[in-house]
Amino acid sequence: MSRPQRRFLALFLVVLIPCAILLGWMARAQPRAPATATDEVARRAPPPVPVVLATSVEKLDTARLEVLGSGLAARSVTVYPAVAGEVVQVGFRAGQRVRKDEVLLRLQDRAQRLAVDLAAARLEAARRLMARYESTRGTGAVPGSVIDEAQSGVELAGIALRQAREDLADRVVLAPFAGVVGIAAVETGDRVDPDTAITTLDDRRTLQVAFVLPEVYAARLKIGQTVRVTNPAFAGRDFPGRIDEIDSRIDADSRNLRLRARVPNPDDLLRPGMSFTVQLDLAGARYVAVPELALQWGRDGAYVWTVVDGRAAQVLVRSVRRVDEQILLEGPLPAGAPVVVEGVQRLRAGRTVAAVNPVAASAPAPAAAASR
Missing domain, CATH: 2.40.50.100 (RNA polymerase II/Efflux pump adaptor protein, barrel-sandwich hybrid domain)
Incomplete structure (x- = not known):
């Protein structure tokens, strides 16, 4: 490179570097556009809570009863x-x-x-x-x-x-x-003589099983209702039967109602005088049922978390009883609503949720007096 060329390059660098510094400073000093309200809310909102959902269902409250009974011959x-x-x-x-x-x-x-x-x-x-x-x-x-x-x-x-x-x-x-x-x-x-007993005679083709139930079940009993009876001599075997007789009155002392069930005995296995466990299911009212994990307890009593428009809502309920790993509930929770069974620890009313297993998009809004 000739001497004039070197002098030109040095002069160029002396002018270029200060200009680059000035332009950088001006760019940093330029004011930024203000963020929108939506962007600010999005930046500050907590992330959705991951939850596992189940669906509430309508279930018949069937009372399963077990009582002791005694076998009688159909005729004896x-x-x-x-x-x-x-x-x-x-x-x-x-x-x-x-x-x-x-x-x-x-x-x-x-x-x-x-x-x-x-x-x-x-x-x-x-x-x-x-x-x-x-x-x-x-x-x-x-x-x-x-x-x-x-x-x-x-x-x-x-x-x-x-x-x-x-x-x-x-x-x-x-x-x-x-x-x-x-x-x-x-x-x-x-x-x-006429007072001498000769023998006994039993018709065992069918057996009657006599038992009693508390008066509270009287209105739910009817002739022909199915029952199952078991006896320790036949472990693991049920004998089906039907209610054949219902007494006309409640015993005033015990407050119990007497009943008899007719049980076919084609194999002649059962005997009069045997003890039996009588099992029967009595249909009752219909309730909304949820998994046991969905029911929570707080200061105001029992409640469940549901999802309304993608947000958590707390619904106060009353627990009726447990049936087959589900809880029967009274309250404003409708059948078919999503309920939270896992992830409840981080939930707050109105908090957005992200369903790991979405079972329903949303539930109808619960009654205002029963949710918060």
């Missing part, structure tokens, strides 16, 4: 003889299933058979006499009064025969209905 009797006498035959074994009118017991009946034969002979004689008198009717050989007396004799002899046959039938004890007989209480040769 203790068998007695109609008359006194000596036992000549016991016609059953304990646990035997018998048909209706099957012979259970016979008593000595020699005298009664003779009485039947005698009554039959007297009736036959009365009929023959009446036939002779009838053959003379209209001839005047036999007065009408004698004929009438003979007719009465026939009728009386017939009544005597029927009575003798009834006495003979009373010497046999028959099953009043089909069922299962119990242990015999008498043996051949025993003398019995």
Whole structure:
């Protein structure tokens, strides 16, 4: 580079550097445009709170009850003889299933058979006499009064025969209905009378289970309502049934209502006298239900967090009861509203939220008196 060129470059740098410094200072001194109100609010607003939501649902309040009951046969009797006498035959074994009118017991009946034969002979004689008198009717050989007396004799002899046959039938004890007989209480040769119990007879094709419930449930019970019964002898097995009888009044001492449920017993597994646990569900009112985690407690009582227009809103509620990991609520919270189940610690009324799992865009605004 020649000497004149070096002198020109030095002069150029001496002029350029001060100009660059001056321009930089002027740029920093230039006033900035003021920020808008929206930008200021956005800069100062806290970030949305991340939350996990669930949806409130309408749920029927079903009361699940468990009470103790006792088994009864559908029909059950203790068998007695109609008359006194000596036992000549016991016609059953304990646990035997018998048909209706099957012979259970016979008593000595020699005298009664003779009485039947005698009554039959007297009736036959009365009929023959009446036939002779009838053959003379209209001839005047036999007065009408004698004929009438003979007719009465026939009728009386017939009544005597029927009575003798009834006495003979009373010497046999028959099953009043089909069922299962119990242990015999008498043996051949025993003398019995109408107060002597012979055995028991149970119709076990269906069983009745007797139980009681508090009066508070009386209005929610009806004939035909389904029940389930269990017994320790059959662990893990339910026997279905239906309410068959409801008493007409509440017991004044216990304030309980007596009921009976009919339970089919086709396999003959259940026995009268067994203890049972009776389970039944009683339908009640409808409520809004939320997960247990959604219910919070504060100074004013129970509440839940919901989301209205993307912001948290606190709704006061009343807890009714717990059902299947949900809480039934009374209050202004509608069914189908989003409720916060996780992230409630950082929530404040009006705070914006960011749903991790958005289940609903927003809930209807709750009543002013119940939310804050």
